[in-house]
Amino acid sequence: MGGRGPKEELAEKIAGEITLSDDPGATLRKWRTDFDVSQTDLANELGVSSSVISDYESGRRESPGIGVVGRLVEGLLAIDERRGGDRIRQYGRVLSAGFESDVVYDLREYATSIRLGRLYDAIDATEITRGDTDRVSGHTVVDSVRAITKLSSEEFFRLYGQSTNRALVFTSVTRGESVAVALRVVNPTPNAVVLHGIEEESLWEHAPDLARIDGYSLSLTTAPLEDVLDELVRLE
Structure with a gap:
């Protein structure tokens, strides 16, 4: 059966x-x-x-x-x-990856890699720090507070899905400090990190430098979360 x-x-x-x-x-x-x-x-x-x-x-x-x-x-x-x-399908991917939908909103792989600029344009994100690579093959949208407080380091790594060649979009961000620090202990790091819900003046002052050291692109967006999720669906 x-x-x-x-x-x-x-x-x-x-x-x-x-x-x-x-x-x-x-x-x-x-x-x-x-x-x-x-x-x-x-x-x-x-x-x-x-x-x-x-x-x-x-x-x-x-x-x-x-x-x-x-x-x-x-x-x-x-x-x-x-x-x-x-x-x-969105919730099916999240559930099959072993996450609760209040921690991970979406997790998907693209058929082919896409330019990071295309993803940023779609979700109205502004790049703060340029990364070592400018393409991604998937994305994960995650609640930063729940992920950092509830996930083990092994579970956190599973946010990468099939590849670290992806964008991790973190919601519920106030300054980005906890995300930047958490990514310091995860190796390797993703190609791109998007902090959702904050303006550049609210960003933790050391976040851009840590992104530069670890080689990932760092960007910010204040677009409504539903719009972000809808636009990311259309990237496939």
């Missing part, structure tokens, strides 16, 4: 999070927005009025039971499949 696929694993994960949440409505809203599905689209998929979805998310309607949660999750996944299944 074959094992469960990424769709089934993701459905179980989402349903579990909603059911066990202290605020099921907020958790439902988080997943719906993560899938870029409007209340109206989800309501149409389930054959109910959009006010039903709104009432669940706001807590005006009693928390949905397991059966209703299952239908809501199936609706989200069905919409994603019709759109090409990008979110299902």
Whole structure:
């Protein structure tokens, strides 16, 4: 008998999070927005009025039971499949790499290597330090705080996927100090590091020098995370 696929694993994960949440409505809203599905689209998929979805998310309607949660999750996944299944594949890659989706948002390999400048243009990133190489063959988008606090050094290295020839995009960054220090003890380092959510004036003053020493390109972007994830999908 074959094992469960990424769709089934993701459905179980989402349903579990909603059911066990202290605020099921907020958790439902988080997943719906993560899938870029409007209340109206989800309501149409389930054959109910959009006010039903709104009432669940706001807590005006009693928390949905397991059966209703299952239908809501199936609706989200069905919409994603019709759109090409990008979110299902995204979470499938993360899960198959052995990570939780609250640590790693996306991990993928490209069919061919691409110019780093193309990736930076796509996510509106500004290069601060030029690296030793100007091409990448994949990317990983990771929550910096959760990665540094929860991952062992071996798990951290798995962020590289199939190759260090990639861009590591770190979110939840305040100054970039912890990322730069963490990368000092990881060998080898990636081709590129993108710090998401900070301006250049907020960057730790030693980060550019450490990037130069370790040979990776360092860049910053303040584009919304959803836009970054969407643009990275289009690079394939």
